[in-house]
Amino acid sequence: MANERILLVEGEDDEHVVRHLYRKACDIEPNFRIVNQRGYEKLLEALGVYLKKSGLQTLGVVVDADDREARWQELAASAKKCAVSLPDVPDVVAVRCGVARPAAGQDDSARTRSPRPRSSTRDRLVNPARLRASVRRRRTDAHVRASRDPQAGLKRPIT
Amino acid sequence: MDTETSATLHLPSLEITGFRGLDRLTIPRLGRVTLLAGRNAVGKTTVLDAVRLFAARGLPRVLADLLMERDEFAACLVEDRSPVVAPDAAALFHRRGEDRETRIAIGPAGGEGLALEASQPDDWTDEERKRLVRSPLGADVAALRIKYDRWSEVVPGALLKAKPFWNYPQRDWPPALWCESLGPGVPENLAHWGRIALTDDEDFLVQSLRLVLDERVDRLAVVDDSGPRPGSRSNRRVIVKLSGHPGPVPLKRFGDGAARLFGAALALTRSRGGLLVIDEAENGLHYTVHEAFWRLVLKAAREGGIQVLATTHSWDCIVGFARAATDCKRADGVLVRLEAEDPGCRPVVYSEDELRVAAEQRIEVR
Numbered sequence: 001m002a003n004e005r006i007l008l009v010e011g012e013d014d015e016h017v018v019r020h021l022y023r024k025a026c027d028i029e030p031n032f033r034i035v036n037q038r039g040y041e042k043l044l045e046a047l048g049v050y051l052k053k054s055g056l057q058t059l060g061v062v063v064d065a066d067d068r069e070a071r072w073q074e075l076a077a078s079a080k081k082c083a084v085s086l087p088d089v090p091d092v093v094a095v096r097c098g099v100a101r102p103a104a105g106q107d108d109s110a111r112t113r114s115p116r117p118r119s120s121t122r123d124r125l126v127n128p129a130r131l132r133a134s135v136r137r138r139r140t141d142a143h144v145r146a147s148r149d150p151q152a153g154l155k156r157p158i159t
Numbered sequence: 160m161d162t163e164t165s166a167t168l169h170l171p172s173l174e175i176t177g178f179r180g181l182d183r184l185t186i187p188r189l190g191r192v193t194l195l196a197g198r199n200a201v202g203k204t205t206v207l208d209a210v211r212l213f214a215a216r217g218l219p220r221v222l223a224d225l226l227m228e229r230d231e232f233a234a235c236l237v238e239d240r241s242p243v244v245a246p247d248a249a250a251l252f253h254r255r256g257e258d259r260e261t262r263i264a265i266g267p268a269g270g271e272g273l274a275l276e277a278s279q280p281d282d283w284t285d286e287e288r289k290r291l292v293r294s295p296l297g298a299d300v301a302a303l304r305i306k307y308d309r310w311s312e313v314v315p316g317a318l319l320k321a322k323p324f325w326n327y328p329q330r331d332w333p334p335a336l337w338c339e340s341l342g343p344g345v346p347e348n349l350a351h352w353g354r355i356a357l358t359d360d361e362d363f364l365v366q367s368l369r370l371v372l373d374e375r376v377d378r379l380a381v382v383d384d385s386g387p388r389p390g391s392r393s394n395r396r397v398i399v400k401l402s403g404h405p406g407p408v409p410l411k412r413f414g415d416g417a418a419r420l421f422g423a424a425l426a427l428t429r430s431r432g433g434l435l436v437i438d439e440a441e442n443g444l445h446y447t448v449h450e451a452f453w454r455l456v457l458k459a460a461r462e463g464g465i466q467v468l469a470t471t472h473s474w475d476c477i478v479g480f481a482r483a484a485t486d487c488k489r490a491d492g493v494l495v496r497l498e499a500e501d502p503g504c505r506p507v508v509y510s511e512d513e514l515r516v517a518a519e520q521r522i523e524v525r
Contacts, residue, residue, distance in 0.1 A: 042520070045512075049522045052507050054498055 005032035006050060007060040010040050014062050032060070040064065044074055051082040168466050169336055169434060170210065172268040177253040177261050178212075179205045185268055186506045190493030191460050192453075192467040194440070194480050196525045197497035202504055203470040206497070207340070207436040210468055213265040213273050214338035214434050216330075217305035223318040226250055235295035235317045245317035249299035251275065271308050278304040278313050287313045295319060307332060337433030339426040343442050345411055345418045349395040351429050352381035360428040363459070367424035368399065370451045371416045371444075375401045379410070379421075397421060415443025423456065431463040441473035449479025457483055457490040474525065481518035484511045496524060 007030075009015050015036045022030045037043035040063055050059055063071055068090065076086040173186045181202050195203045208225050215221035226232070226246035233247035249255045252263060252275075266272020277300045283291060291302055294315035304313050310332045355361050361379070368376045378400040398407035410421055419442050426435050444452055460467050471477060477494065484492025494509040509517065509524055517524045 037520075045516050046520050046522060049509070049513050049517050049520075049524070052496075052509065052513070053523060054496060054507070054525070 002055040003057040004053065004055050005058040005060075006053075006056065007032050007034045007062065008037050008043050008046065008050065009034060009062045010037060010043055010064060012036055018062060032058070040071075044078055047075065047078040048082050051079060051084055167464060169214070170267050170466060172270075173206070173210070174264065174266060174268045174272070175206065175209045176264040178209050178263045178265060179251065179253065181205055181209070182253050182503045184497070184504060184506065186495055186508065187268065188493060188508050189466070189468070189495075191465075191491040192457055192469070192480075192484070192493070194477065194492070194494045195468065195470045195497060196472070196477065196494060197504075198499065199472075201497045201499050203497055204438055207438060207468060207470065209265045210434060210436055211338050211340055214336040216307045216310075216332055216335045217273050217275060218330075218335060219305075219314045219318055222246070222248065222251070222303075222314075226318060233298045233317060235297040235319075237295050237319075243295060243317075243319065245295055245298065245319045247298055247300075248275075248303045248314075248316040248318055249277075252277070252300070255299060274306040276304045276306070277316075278302040283313055291315060337430055339430045339433070339435045341422050341426045341435065341437040343415065343419070343439070344422070345397055346422050346425060349381045349397065349425075351425065352395070355425075355428055356380070363428065364421060364424045367420045367455055368410075368417060370420055370448055370455070372399070372401070372413060375403070377402050380407070416445060416448065417443075419443040420448075420452065420455075423452070424459075427456065427459040427463065427465060430465045433465060435460075435465055435467045437467065437469035440469040440471050441476040444476070446475035446479075449473075449476050450482045451479075453480045453483035453492075454487060457487045457492060461487070461490055472525065474523075477514070477524060478518045481511070481514035485515045494524060 007018065009018060015034050018034055019030060022028075037046060043061070043063065047059075047061065050056065053059075061075060063075070065071060072086070072090045076088075079086050168189065168191065170189050173184075173189055175181050175184045177183075179202075180200070184202065184206070186206075195206060197203055212221060212225065223246040226248070229250070231247050231250035232244045233249070235243050235245045237243050252261045254261070261277065263275040264272050265274075279301070280288065280291075282304065283302070291313060294302065295317035298316035300316035302313050302316055303318075304311060310330070312330070355364065365376055365379060368379065376399055379397060380400075381395050381397050384394045384396065397410035399410050399413070400407055410417055423437065426437075440452075441449065456467060456469075459465065471480075480492060480494070484490050490511075492511055492514070494514050496507045496509070497504050498507055514524070516522065
């Protein structure tokens with residue numbers, strides 16, 4: 001397929017987060033293919049294969065940033081094997097989908113009824129009641145977009 | 160690729176310039192077995208033809224075969240002015256050699272290669288002039304200079320496979336590499352059978368047929384009929400003995416899959432120490448057979464010192480190749496996708512590890 005846009009994500013939760021964020025932000029279905037890699041290791045080993053894909057226009061990657069620097073280096077090393085250079089420091093453009101965490105002694109049902117803290121513009125786009133189960137255990141910290149289009153460069157933010 | 164494998168390959172890499180549709184192509188790495196993928200008309204079969212030509216050191220007979228297989232002929236006049244249609248060497252050149260500086264070069268990157276150039280009379284030695292003065296007239300390329308290392312010769316641009324044009328002087332060139340080309344169907348040339356019958360190679364052929372005909376295959380043989388049969392240049396045919404079946408059965412009765420396996424196994428026994436090219440490797444094979452087919456090819460290539468290049472359009476073929484290459488230790492399988500670019504085309508090389516991931520995760524690589 002020509003001009004294909006693909007977003008690799010680590011798991012099902014990430015897929016739902018991205019899909020819902022996109023719907024909320026853009027009011028349409030994602031115009032790129034989201035591929036659930038079922039784990040970071042599988043995503044990392046597949047990165048180079050996707051970068052060689054015929055007709056690929058854009059490849060995006062969503063990973064947990066528990067150890068941001070180490071993961072960035074791993075992704076950069078994998079991309080480099082395919083002659084794709086990532087910058088030394090990640091170009092972080094979207095940070096954190098915040099959700100209210102239950103106060104001590106407060107159960108989940110209480111939390112859903114409580115007013116939601118509004119921490120950022122991006123948070124306001126997300127319905128926490130729908131996303132709570134998905135993002136409770138993880139935070140999506142970095143969206144990295146690498147383009148194979150040399151004219152486009154590698155630093156355009158993902159939307 | 161380990162160093163030992165790389166050192167024993169005739170073509171550890173491949174550089175092609177000015178040949179047919181390929182203006183310039185450099186494949187930085189070939190494997191013991193290389194699978195070529197890519198869209199129609201991108202140049203996969205042209206790569207196989209280039210390998211055949213390189214292996215033959217540009218032998219005029221092989222040049223003529225390559226042209227005739229593609230119906231590339233030119234109308235010419237022979238010495239007594241009678242018209243004749245001859246294989247047209249101009250068709251070998253990129254854009255038919257419109258640019259007179261066009262040169263064909265085929266060989267490993269940075270290594271000894273084969274070169275073909277359009278040749279003019281002022282370029283000929285006296286001996287060449289004497290020979291070429293009776294060449295057919297009218298071909299776009301009047302004569303062709305073939306070079307390999309320090310060797311060089313000129314042949315007519317109209318490559319007639321008839322006397323006197325076919326009686327080129329005996330070459331003192333380095334010997335050509337054996338290069339078997341496998342097409343669809345049961346091979347016509349079965350002359351090699353005499354060296355296979357009742358040897359381990361015959362068992363190898365039986366084993367290969369069992370991939371599609373199970374354990375029913377007891378034996379096979381090539382038999383001579385009393386004379387050529389209608390519609391066939393050969394009077395030989397392959398017969399198979401099935402267990403529980405009273406008489407022999409012609410191999411062709413079992414369809415394209417059995418023919419492909421027999422042809423591949425026969426070609427592998429003939430190609431030891433040389434090259435084997437297979438166009439559309441998936442022909443006739445059910446998807447469940449691909450992995451076993453590639454195991455057979457990879458093992459025989461490794462053991463026989465054969466370098467194999469094959470083309471495919473089939474995802475099942477690629478998955479089978481990936482699984483077999485991953486399992487066969489030191490088999491060194493590589494997939495190269497040729498991708499059209501403006502201008503020309505570029506290769507995308509996948510290692511065994513990348514192929515394994517692509518097959519496991521169903522990532523398109525064609």
